[in-house]
Amino acid sequence: MLSYEGIFFEADMVDLIHSLETEKLARVNDEIHCTFKYHPTTDEIFNDIVGRTFEVYLIGYGNDGQNSGFEILFPDELKDYYINYDEQNPTVLKTPHITASLAEGAKASNTKNLNFKPLEKPVKLVGRFGYWIKGENEEYLSYEPYSKGKTR
Numbered sequence: 001m002l003s004y005e006g007i008f009f010e011a012d013m014v015d016l017i018h019s020l021e022t023e024k025l026a027r028v029n030d031e032i033h034c035t036f037k038y039h040p041t042t043d044e045i046f047n048d049i050v051g052r053t054f055e056v057y058l059i060g061y062g063n064d065g066q067n068s069g070f071e072i073l074f075p076d077e078l079k080d081y082y083i084n085y086d087e088q089n090p091t092v093l094k095t096p097h098i099t100a101s102l103a104e105g106a107k108a109s110n111t112k113n114l115n116f117k118p119l120e121k122p123v124k125l126v127g128r129f130g131y132w133i134k135g136e137n138e139e140y141l142s143y144e145p146y147s148k149g150k151t152r
Contacts, residue, residue, distance in 0.1 A: 013032070018100060026102070049081060070116070
């Protein structure tokens, strides 16, 4: 099952993100990403951009002792794909963000509530649009087109 889709960051980009944290919390987020849609419907699966690389910018940082994360800005070509609406107000998009680290017991989903302070200057990141797949016995990142019921 496709759990969520978004821009994923790997290797040097993850190191860069962590180097910019003012305070790294106890748990480092396993998969650094910006969620574009959690549990997308068939019409919300974007196979036309999966696997493509995009430049995005870190523009703000927040840390409340539970969540540490960054606000991101992405290019105009991605704006129609970002459909991560707030559960309490389904007409309002969540602030695009990534979770860098968490306190023990904290939830990554609460990073959206941080008060992001602008960075001195934007920091460019390169990531790929992909899917986080959750099967019965495995979880993995895929940069391949998705079809319902697909597993590795």
